[in-house]
Amino acid sequence: MATKRASKRAYSDDYLKFGFTSIVIEGIEKPQCVICLKVISAESMKPFQLKRHFEKEHPTYNDRDVSFFQRQSQSVKKSRLDTTGQTAITIRAAVEASYVVSLRISKSKKPHTNGEELVLPCTKDIVRIMIGADAVKKLSSLSISDNTVQRRIQEMSEDIKNQVVEQIKQSPIFVLQLDESTDVSSCAKLMIYVRYIHDSNFKEEFLFCQPLDFQTHGIDVFNKVDTFFCKRRSRLEKSWSCLHRWRSFYVGKPFWVPDTR
Template identity: 45%
Template sequence: RNVKRKYSEDYIKFGFTCQEKEGVDLPQCVICFKVLGNDSMKLANLKLHLEKYHPNLLQKDEDYFERRLSGLKWQHLNSTSAFYNKTSNAVRASYIVAYKVAQAKKPHTVVDQLVLPCAKEMVRLVLGEEAARKLNDISVSNTVLRRIYEISQNISEQVVDEIKKSPLFAIQLDESTNVAFCSQLLVLVEGDFKEEFLFCKTLDTTTSSKVMEIVNNFFEVHGLDWVNLVGITTDGAPAMLGSTSGFQTLLKQHAPMVTRVHCLTSKTLPDQLNAIFKGLVKVVNHIKSLALNTRLFKRFCLDMGSNIDVLLFYTSVWWLSAGNVLNRVFQLRE
């Protein structure tokens, strides 16, 4: 017969408290908040969990785990044992901070290391110590990354819902290479709503079949109907426009009525402008290749009374930077 084990106060020495569910005691870790089964209610099993998942805490005394338990009592768990703060405003604040960090493209560790400490100091000086203590309810340690992921998932779900509500929609695809020379497939969508970013996936190969596989998988996972797809826009790459095995040709098998459009924006400069641009890039690279050249150029610009004294690098990975380079040099004429 199954014997239901009971919780002992001694288990806190290994970082475990008790959560009761349907009359059964379940051990819960006060560090990672994981709830184990009743059959794990043994000192050996609890110690094994501590050694495996929290080896850096093996030397901590009982008082340390008691403090963690006290903090846990101010919180509550939902049915999936996920960790949430009782104060809804504090939870909302943590999501807003995570959103701002992602929007600014800053490392998520900046919240714990800089944002929250600065916020506490400002609140303490302006509103007092009691108000500053309330900021301790905002969970940021090890949660910002999860918040960013949850926000991303929520935005993606909203876009998919908009697509499903729209009777017709069109997509735009482009294969790009980032600064790490990693190929990525970017897809945008537009329907009875403003143009939205749909997804970005890494490409192992840039073949049309691989692109089709990624797009098809996304449609299947999110339950999107190919029948409602009426437009597709791609660039002039052979993998996209091939008459026999190009992506647009493969797409016709799923959406026969789709209208194919070639992107009018060309990444290739006219021959005359391209020759000028190549010479210009050589000049820019020569000036910025040495610190001495850069300082002399800056002094030259100051002597000429120019408001601009810095040139911009061109990178072939980001082809739109060509316009920035040309525009900066053109501004120097004035």
């Protein structure tokens, strides 16, 4: 038996005379009352239902003209946090700017505190002189503190790593290069580079860097690489199996592949 499909109604500017604007929630446009801020279902996006709410809940506003509801609608859109509101647009822009500044700090290898202590004050001075004092207020939502910059860099690093892993997964073959080095505190570091095929071309990327906490024997190196692939076993199952074959040669231990069922 065929089911009746409910038709989707789009918001019309004519609904504003009933005191309703629109709001997007989880990709669905719904009517919102500009007086009580109540959001009703998308199926209620009908003139008679909107009018019924208006006459029942707000009878004292019957004599107001459309310009009043337009002002109310603009006020609601400025204050709310939906995807179409001015506040949400400002927040998204501030977050994007925070990532861009954090990326530049990382590329320049400067202290993370430079964002809050140098970049932001300089930006405010430039904006105040060249644009005006009112524009400086928009920079108050920009967060580039020491901890924020560190967190942004970690998030971007993890995203890049995930992109590389996805490209490795699609590659028919790849090669790992292992390099051991020490930092300024004489702590041993294991650095892994990978070469694979992407879009019919060879591509080389830095995969990860992990400290060798205790010893630098073959089994210690293998365990670090094995841990990385184990966390991504569902995406790199074939690579993980090949890694254990490499273990039997590099470490001198019998070949063993755990049961992944």
